Amino acid sequence: MTLEQFLDRFDGPERSVVIVNRTDPDPVLNMLVDTFGDDAVRVVDGRVTDASGDRRLTDGAGTTGLTARELATTGVVDGEGEPVPALDVDVLRRHDDVPFDGDDPDEIENLVLLMEGDEVVAGSTLGELGDAVLFVNSDLYITGSRSLADVDLPSVISGLDDATFTLRGYPESNRQKLLLITISRFIERAAWTAGDGTLRSSFQRLSRIDDEVGTREVYERVSETGVDTHLYGVPDELPADLDAVIHAGDDPDFTDSWFVVYRPPEGPHPAESDPESDLVRGVEGGVGLLAVETEPRVWRGLWTFDADRVSRVNRYIERNL
Structure with a gap:
């Protein structure tokens, strides 16, 4: 069995990324499509609409989520003094089961929601999402300009855990691969923060570790904390003076896979931590x-916090690569 066949055993929920209440959403909409792809999530322009007297949040395809009575207010007026429906950011903040990042209620027109079926799963302001993936490029990570301590996941991205995806690299897309890089750095930060446990990471070509200054710095810092660090890839050039175990090969699991797996010392397990901290959840x-x-x-x-999935992926890599 290969990692590709192993991956076929996993499935995940279908989710939609919805832009809410933007007056000119097309540029942002196109950017989200180019970032998240068109497989795991459907990126649509959402609005608060009136349906038989009970306004609901729709994703443009007829899917309903939280009722406007729960999520919206009509205490907003337009330039002519007429009341207009608007989402209430404080309602999202009060829903403990709906992670939301954003500080300024005035940014509500720049809100991006993640929906699963008819439920709002998470929300992020465009600013939070932009700082993580929309308004940056991979050079930020390759050169080390963004340090491990600065890597965090907006709620809309962390809410994509366990959702299977298909993403395209350059030149088909300039942005989609950045999502994989961002999640990889987040997992590396979890290992670095923990300072123990095991981190297993693949690079397709092991020369990338020394070719990319930011990547080299990350793995120097992670291994120096005491994390048992394992690196996998085609041995075109082995990294020098790095306290890590090198696993080299040229079969498809080495040439075609991208994995970053952090296993805590006591093994993966459900972490009952601060619900607002994905980092703590990953560390523990x-x-x-x-x-x-x-x-x-x-x-x-896919990427996951699920203890069983993390265990199975780690076990496959440990036994077969």
Whole structure:
């Protein structure tokens, strides 16, 4: 069995990324499509609409979520003094089961929601999402300009855990691969923060570790904390003077996989931590990313906090690579 066949055993929920109440959403909409792809999530322009007297949040495809009575207010007026429906950011903040990041209620027109079926799963302001993936490029991580301590996941991205995805690399997309890089750095930060446990990471070509200054710095810092660090890839050039175990090979699991898996010392387990801290959840319970290049520059995979999935991926890599 290969990692691609192993990945086929996992499935995940279908989710939608919804832009709410933007007066000119097309540029942001296009950017979200280019970032998240068109497989795991459907990116649509959402509005608060009136349906038989009970306004509901819709995603443009007829899917309903939280009622406007729960999520919206009509205490907003337009330039002509007429009341207009608007989402109330404080309602999201009060829903403990709906993670939300954002500080300024005035940014509500820049809100991006993640929906699963008819439920709002998470919310992020465009600013939070932009700082993480929309308004940056991979050079931020490759050069080390963004340090490990600065890597965090907006709620809309962390809410994509366990959702299977298909993403495209350059030149098909300039942005989608950045999502994999961001999640990878988050997992590396969890290992670095923990300072123990095991981190397993693949690079396709091991020369990338020394070619990318930011990547080299990350793995120097992680290994120096005492994390048992394992690196996998084609041995075109082995990294020098790095306290890590090197696993080299040239079969498809080495050439076509992208994984970053952190296993805490006591093994992956459900972490009952601060619900607002994905980092604590990853440090305490484990977190992993697995993606496979199914055709040139096309990646299929998922990332997860699920203890069983993290255990199974870690065990497969440990036994087969």
